[in-house]
Structures are given as structure tokens and as C-alpha cells.
Amino acid sequence: MIALLIANSLALASLLIMLASGLALIYGLRDVINFGHGAIYMLGAYLGYTVALVGGFWLALIVVPILLALLGIAFEYLALRPLQNRSHIEVALVTLGLGIILGQIIIYFYGGVARSVDAPHILSGSVTVLNLSYPVYRIFLIVMGLGSCALLALWLRFTPSGLYVRAVSQDPSVARMMGINADRLSLLVTSLSAAFAGVAGVLAGPYLSIDPGMDVTMIVDCLIIVVIGGTGSIGGAIVAALLFGLVQVAGSVFLPNIASLVPYILLMVVLLVAPRGIGRGRVLN
């Protein structure tokens, strides 16, 4: 029972980690929370659905992140760079507007109905681990989530570009004085974050349903995670995503009546106890 609970919460947290760490990365570099991230994730899910119909799930898992990385590059060049002298709140609002537009375009093409994607043959069915039968797809989800999380950590920890990203996130002005090109890093980070959202979208297909409201649900969850994790802290976001997944899953088991409110209660509690979140996020301005 407990093992099942933890496994389920890890599966949910895997998706959330990919999205929330993308948000936290952009925030670290640009001080902007991308309110359009939910729409990018939704685009990933719908594109994944289309590509999976044509060429199968595995192709979708490769093609969609590449397409979305290109979208991220466009987002960087067309929105973040021209607006980098505007206030961060204004840029955040612009991302909100762009997210709404993107969401509406997706609904225009795909209609307002929910879609579902079948897991590929190897990942359907379930395996028995320690006398517990568990769907293979969720194990795959956990592996992907934790794997990308580990890759992200390795990149941030051990590569020069990762070092630069951490430096800019910690203190943008000093980092720039030391000759770090924040624009180039931002291009990398924005495309990476969009690609992660794409992976999350494709992975969400067989796990959750693909529907027109998924962008708002996901962005609200991610915002809660980012606030709980301490705005801009990637480590905090990862821990918060795990916590969020656990609370969400445990809530739906033990408190089914108010399950949809449990994340908000968590948010309020964290705000009361530690207004800055659990990670040591950089305080904005």
C-alpha cells in the first residue's frame, strides 16, 4: 500500500519535475516566470498524439522535444530578448498572453475533445515487483523523470555551461561582469526548458488524458511547486515536486473529498511556515 503510494507519487512527480525545473531555469536566468509553460506542455502532448499516430510513441518522444526546442528558441528571440528591458511582471504577463494564444491555436486545430495515446507495446501491461503488480508505463515514467533530473543535476554541476547558469542564477550582475554571456545561456536554457516540457507532454499522453484544460491545471501545479521550492531554486523545485506528488496522491487516497484542494493547503502551510519556500531561492529585486 505504502510502496504503491510512493510509486504513484513518484510517477506524478516525474512529470512535474520536468516542468517545474524548466520554469525555475528560465526564472534563474531571466527573472521571468513563464506563465505560458503550461501551453507549451499542452502543445507537446498534442503534437505527441499526432506524431504517435503517424510514427509511433518512440518517434514522438524524439521529434516533439526537438520541435519544441525550436519553439523555445523562437520564444527567446521574439519575446524574451526584445522585452528584456521591460519590468519582469510585464514580461510574465506577456508570457501569460502568449500561452493563452498558443492554447487557443491548439484547441482550434484539435477541437475541444480529450484525446488519449496508447503506451507502446513493451510499456503496456504491468510487472510484479516485491509481490506488487505495477504498470510498466509508470515505472518508465519514473525512470525518465528521475533520469532527466539526474542529467540536469550533472549538467549544472559538472559542465562549464552549467556552472555559468548557476552563476547567473545566483548573481546576474556579478556573473555578467565576469564575462558570462547571459543571452547565449538564456537561449540554451529556454530551448532546453521547452524541450523538457515537450518530453513531459509526450509522456503525459498515455498516463493522463490530453484535454484542452491541461495547460491551466499544469501551470497552476507548477507555480505552486516553484513557490514551495523557493522561487528560482532548481533543487528546491525538485524537492517540492516530490513533496507535491506525494501530497497529491496521498490526498486522493486518504481525503478523496477534498483531494483537489490538498495542493493549495500545502501551499498555504508552506507559506505560513516558510514564506520563502524550502529552497534558498533568490529574492526578486
Added chain:
Amino acid sequence: MNNRTTTAASARPSTLGALGSRSMRVPLTIAAVAILFLVGAVAPTRLAGDFVLRLGNEGLLLGMLALSVAFLMSQAGLVALGAASIYGGTGLLFAIALGEWNLTPMAAMCVSFLIIVVYATILGALIVRTNPLAFMMLTLAAGEMISHGVLLEALRDYTGGADGLVVRFKGSIFGMDSADFADPARFWLVAWVAAWLAGLALWAIGRSRLGAVLRAVRENEERMRFSGFDTYLPRLTAYVLVNIVAAVAGLLHVLNAGFVSPESLGLSVSINALVAALMGGIAGSVGPILGGLIFSFAQDEFGARGLTQLLTGFAIVLFIVVFPRGVVGGLWSAVQARAFGGRRETS
């Protein structure tokens, strides 16, 4: 036609300042505003049909909601994305107080209003100390919490779930019964007066000491704290004040519509209010209310083709990137530029 007169009035002080003598300026402005108020109160009810009046009423209420968003944005630098939870929440509470608790209309109004103000105070106490970006995320989360909470199966008997609640009351509120509130022409008068009162009140607050402190905190909170100012209480006060305006708009909405739907608590209403504020221009009181009217008529135009959301998305981007001062701010600077022979900088 109402739109045009409103903008003309907002531009009037500057033209008068350039043309008339200084001693004549204040009385003339007051007279112009008073005439505008009276004309706006009476003319639409005589000239416009019921359909246009209904759109106008919705526009004024959305304008009041936009006013609350705009005040917080321009004075405190905080963007609230949860305005609808207050707006729809007050209406829903009013409906519950009438139907479930069997209160008289007046008592139901007071109770629902009180609950919302207490809620806004508690929420505000939690979230106004955060930075503007976190504030935006938190208001979004709190708003979603309320709109999900309303749909909870356990509360269905109370809130009506996804079906919403019908509001029928016997007796009267301020001498008006439910048929009066439902009549577009009579309600226009109510909404018009309410919008003016809210606009004047927030305008006066913006010019008071509280407004000055808020703007100073917006510019640099640390400096204000360092100078010995309390930076928390002014922001909390502002948050509660704007939510009072939103609650009044919500009450009027439910009195007019006779129905409260869960959608009126949803994110899209909050975003509509934000868009209305950005359209009109967030500085001052005329812009947001005018923005509400513009949005209401634009929504009628685009909504039939299912393009409302697309419209809001484009409007956010357009008005922030290209016209950050909104319609009123833009017109005002255009008039100013002409009055001063283009010598004065418009920004």
C-alpha cells in the same frame, strides 16, 4: 457614444489647463465631470436598447473589477490574477445566504460581504509580503483553489456544483426589488453610480498619503523600510480595499443576473478583468472602467465566433508591448502633445 464622452472628459483637464486660466480650471473641471456623470446616467437609458444596455451593464461591472486590478497594479506594482474568486465568490455567498441560511436580502448582502472581506484580509496577510512575481502566482493559485473548491462534490448541496445557483429574493435592497435589478435600464443607473463611486474612491486613495506610500514601496521596498515606514500594512490595506470594490461588483452582478455560475469564479474572468484594465490603461480610474466597457462590446463581437480567449491573449500582448498606457493614457498624451504644441514629452 458613452465611450466617447468618457474619454473626452478624461482629456479635458489638460486641454483646459493649456487654454483656460488657472483659477477657472478647477470649477470648470468639476462642472464638466458633473455634467458627464448626469449625461452618462440618463442618456443611455433613453437612447440605447435593452441589449446594448445589458452589454453596458456587464461592461461597467467588469470595469469595476478591472479598476480593482488596475489600482493594485499602478499603485502597488502587484498583479492579481484571482480577482474573479472575490467577484464570483461574493455572489455565490450571497446566493447561499439567501437560499440556505434564509436570510433577508439585506442581511445576506452584509454577511456575504463580510465573509469575503475577512477572507481577503487573511489571504492578503499571507501573500502581500511576497515579491510581485510570487504575488501573481499566489493569487492565481488562491483563485484556482476557490474555483475548484466550489465544484467539490461534498459542497454540491451548498454551491450547486457546476450548475450554479439561481438567486431569487423577496423584499428589497435599498428600495429596489429583484425585478428592478433585472431591468437593464434601472440597473444601468445603479451600475453607473457604483462605478463612479468606486472610481472616485480609488482615485482619492491614490492621491492620499496611502497612495504615496504604496508607490514608494513599489519603487523600492527596502528603502522605505530603511526610512522607517511600515511597508506591510499599506499593501495589505490596498489589497483589502480593491477586494471590497471587486466584492461590490460581484454583488451587483448577481443581483442583476439573478444567477451565479461557477464560471464567474474562474480564471478567465480574472484574466478578462486584467485585459480590460490593460486596454483602458491602468493609471487612473477612467481607463479601467472604459476598458471594461470596450471589452464587453468587443467580447460580444468576437464571442459569437468563439474567439473571446484568443482576443484576450492578443490583447494582453498587444497592450503591454505596444500600448502600455492603454486607450485612455494614449489619448491623453496625444491631446497633451497637441495642446503643448508637441513640445512636451508624451511619456
